[in-house]
Amino acid sequence: MRIDAIDAAILEQLQREGRMPNAELAERVGLSPSACHRRVRALEAGGAIDRYVALVNAEAVGRGLTVITLVTLENQRRETMEAFERAVAEVSEVMDCWLMTGAEDYILRILVPDARGYERLHRERLSGLPGVARLVSNIAMRRVFNRTALPVR
């Protein structure tokens, strides 16, 4: 799927304001409403626009603390990895799980209410995950910034 400069402008706008009316979007990217509408549909159908969501304020729902946890498994056998991946996906506090190169096997981004909440999660869920040899937890003191919008070209 090819994305030209106008498509990129559309994606930029919709990443900032996903409910922007088509008429306004069209004006901002310099197209007529019908042409703009056609492009948006094409971007949706082509998968460039995955979906539209509401972004919820983490603090407002009592998830003020981010912890980055590095996971080392006992071994890298396929069954070990698959069992871990299946189990960690069940932990709703884990927002992201990446399989990494480097010294550690996985990196998790975890969202909890506070340090006590993390201690509890660690004790009750994380430490019991299958195949885990070591967990190294790094508390985020502050989110310096966060981009939700991907840069498009």
Added chain:
Amino acid sequence: MRIDAIDAAILEQLQREGRMPNAELAERVGLSPSACHRRVRALEAGGAIDRYVALVNAEAVGRGLTVITLVTLENQRRETMEAFERAVAEVSEVMDCWLMTGAEDYILRILVPDARGYERLHRERLSGLPGVARLVSNIAMRRVFNRTALPVR
């Protein structure tokens, strides 16, 4: 701001489908449309709903590779940290920047087209960031999963 079970259900739905019509949302959470609409407005006004956005497919816009980079500064003086934070915010490939506890000072989540793109970014932008003593880059082989929706209660 207090969030009851119905608010939580509304947030869950809108985090999955941010353009869901109010009538359908109302039905899913078991409210009349007018009551549901009132709650959504209150969640927006109270800041629980931050905003609505389109999620763009990273691969579709040529950002297939995630790198987690650990940053150690030369020192923790305030000016050093502020200068680093200001400069790193200018690098559009850096999606997240957290100030951490632990051995490293910052963790960055970086989105680039591929390994060569990261090499170039590292050389041209990251290594020149002010105050940086050491950068440890961890390539993500695979995103095991990613939750965009915060668990609400």
Added chain:
DNA sequence: GTTGAAACGCCTTATAC
């Protein structure tokens, strides 16, 4: 790519209960 029109759905506000 553009304009214009028509149909429909949905939001939004306002009523009353």
Added chain:
DNA sequence: GTATAAGGCGTTTCAAC
């Protein structure tokens, strides 16, 4: 909280250029 109504806005499709 529910129910209903009305107006206006926005989407969506279509036709013609």
